[in-house]
Amino acid sequence: MHAAPAVSRTWHSMCFDGQLWSRLNTSDYYRDIPADALVKIITSAGPFVRDLNLRGCVQLREKWNTKGLVGACRNLENVSLEGCRIDRASVHCFLLQNSRLVHINLSVARRRRRLPR
Numbered sequence: 001m002h003a004a005p006a007v008s009r010t011w012h013s014m015c016f017d018g019q020l021w022s023r024l025n026t027s028d029y030y031r032d033i034p035a036d037a038l039v040k041i042i043t044s045a046g047p048f049v050r051d052l053n054l055r056g057c058v059q060l061r062e063k064w065n066t067k068g069l070v071g072a073c074r075n076l077e078n079v080s081l082e083g084c085r086i087d088r089a090s091v092h093c094f095l096l097q098n099s100r101l102v103h104i105n106l107s108v109a110r111r112r113r114r115l116p117r
Contacts, residue, residue: 021045025053035059039066046072053080055105061085070094080105 024045026033038060042049052073054060061084063069070090073079076098081091082105091106 019048022048023051024049025051026057027053027055030055030057030059033059035063039063039069043068043072047074049073050075051078052076053078054084055080055082057084064090071097074098076101078103082107 021041021044024041026038038054038057042052046068060069064086070093073094074097076094077100079094079098079101081094086106094104095101
């Protein structure tokens with residue numbers, strides 16, 4: 001029984017080891033992950049992330065100004081913030097801190113509506 005907590009702590013530290021996160025794509029689970037957990041992953045992995053896809057992560061709306069969130073990512077090459085509600089200052093910070101940035105998607109996600117027949 002003493003091994004279970006140790007394994008749990010080890011697993012937890014491995015999950016938040018930034019070196020494992022060169023690509024962070026939340027498109028499959030963005031609705032299921034709480035904002036605080038996402039902030040923790042981004043701040044832990046930030047320096048190692050090259051490709052960041054936060055498409056649809058509206059739960060980050062109030063978190064962009066969290067200490068260290070925007071500043072954590074400094075080596076981005078591709079970033080998608082499509083549908084995220086992000087303020088202009090945070091976008092500006094992303095641009096200034098990521099000199100290798102090749103592509104940024106800031107488009108607004110819109111719901112598809114069915115046209116009446």
